[in-house]
Amino acid sequence: AKALDAAGLKRLPVAVDAQGLRTDDLLARREDGRAVFVTPSHQFPTGRTLSLDRRLALIQWATEHDAWILEDDYDSEFHYAGRPTACVQGLDPHDRTLYLGTFTKSLFPGLRLAYLILPLPLVEPMVAARSLMDGFTASVAQLTLARFIEDGRFGAYVRTMRGVYAERLDALEAAVKTRLPHVVTPDRPVGGLQMPCFLKDGFDEAETVRAARRVGVHLTGLTPLHDAGAGRPGWLMGFAASTPAEIDAAVDRLAKLFPA
Template identity: 65%
Template sequence: MFRRSQLESVKAWIANPAHAAMPLHARIQRAVRQLIVDGALGPGKPLPASRALAASLGVSRDTIETAYAQLHAEGFIDRRVGSGSFVAEISEFTPGRRRSRRDTLPSDPAPALSRRGAAVFEGGGVREMPVPRPFAHGVPETRTFPLALWERLERQVRKEVGAQSLFHGDPQGTEPLRRAIADYVNLERGARATADRVLVLTSSQQAMSLCATLLFDPGDGIFLEDPAYYGARKAFEAAGLDCVPIRVDRQGIVVDHILAEPQRAKAVFLTPSHQFPTGATLALDRRLALIEWAARHRAWIIEDDYDSEFRYAGKPTACVQGLDPHGRTIYIGTFTKSLFPGLRIGYAVLPPSLVKPMTVARTLLDGHTAPMAQLTLARFMEGGHFGAHVRTMRGVYAERLDALAGLVRRHLSDFVEPQVPIGGLQMPCLLTGDLTERAAVDAARRAGIELLGLSALHAAGDGKAGFLMGFAAYTPFEIETAVRKLETAFRAATKP
């Protein structure tokens, strides 16, 4: 018979609400199995007779018999006709087996990660808020997205394609979407793209990780804008690359520093259309200089064109990839900012020589992007709905940027100076008073407001203190409410 503590353990397992979905016999079987695995029931120990255990637990004998039969099938107990049921002689290496003091295994609370694994973990990853709050950056407006239209297009695709959309998809991406992407970047961004050079991915972050692991060896150098997008730096550092920070000014990355040491790195990572986080646009002469540098030294230009759809002043400049006749530029784009984050579709326009290697490497990560979403997006773009949506949101975002800039000047002028951008989904603000960046971010968080500090984006550690304020996902009323909360929070944080 079980000791009282063992019987109570089984009863507790049965009564646990977390196990309520299991049949009763399965709960009893799991509870007894756990006693064996933990070493509470040692090898050769007899189990209670099925009738006796049924009476103790208030269940039918058949329930106990079913539980014992499963334990026997799994090798945890032996059943001997006329003698009863006994704990099987399981290997001495059973996880919960009781050991003598001399036989105790050393404790190892920390996982034994590889150097790359430790770098990934210590980097903290890239996490987004499930439900954004002001002023989380890089978040588009989703409440006004034409969801009914999207659902109608999805039904059309499902009716036409049928069960084919339920199978594995092409790792490179569905041909209709690759064609639509190529047409779009050629027309709107001045790219040199064809459908066979497009690789559909889940995100721009995946594209950067692929570049980091496929094109470079640990220790290789890569030039990085300083300040830079934190997701890019983390991807390259996790791959063991030597990230060489290059200063950014009002005309983008300072190319002279790269040309002074042209062989120090095998690539450069850029956000040339709208530098993150400063908002600077890379000057044409610098673009051409980088293209020449990459061609001369067989280096790569990794161009992240993350939110170029949203420009509020002047005409957009052509992407670097479209200016590069040598095929040394990898162009990365995403629909996370232009449509909605939950879509999880990004892409890369690759030099012909990289299409097959990148596609093969991608199959080791997640196989392919969901075909139904790809085909629906392709139809959304082919029907002109994507362009119409972007034009609508461009006007909405411009209004919200004006509202944010005016409110910051009116209510936060004692603390910050807004750096109004000509595009994008966020506005940088530089601290001008006694409030420190850490104190500002912490005070905002206590008030339920999210700010991204600028200092952490500077590798050299000499950047001006400040923060980013995302504005695209929030109405003028929500922006005003949040700015007033910030004013109160900042004033409280600066009181002596």
């Protein structure tokens, strides 16, 4: 959102439900949108995955309105339930989709490498824009990563880490359900590296986040992550950087902080 605002673009938020972006809302809008930005694999912060029907509806909308789809697949490698749905770019026969990806989540942020798959007519102008923004590329890092991928090591690494993160998600869900059932309801995602938890009545989001921070547990409130702060109160709990033992200890501190 900050990047779009900095570019001087007008943002029009679209609602999200259990099947992801509400494409019926998008199709019913009177505003002449020029592009839609989506994260189909799992929307942040809800973790919802865009259904196949809605992916096809999104393509239909872009085709009919001569608009673009910006598909950000930032950590789609980490999917824990069922088979992943085909990306919008792969389903789009009309070349209206720009597919963005990054190695920040799958490897490490310091690598600073991402990629963009473009419709052919956009390649030349995008290369020119990229050159004006930054004429230098991290060629050594790119070549090293290319070799890592070609050798099959990247795929093996992702498979290993998918299992590690799934175990950590299991640990977080189990700990929250066991020790904090009177405080929050966990909403297990099918992918990603965070789990939303919705607060029960009687608990204030801002107060609980501050209290947790005082005992060394860093939570993100859900409300500020929604447009106009209209989301359901709760916490966004990350699990990727913590072992099951560390997760258990953190939830134990929260349970002592908010006793039944």
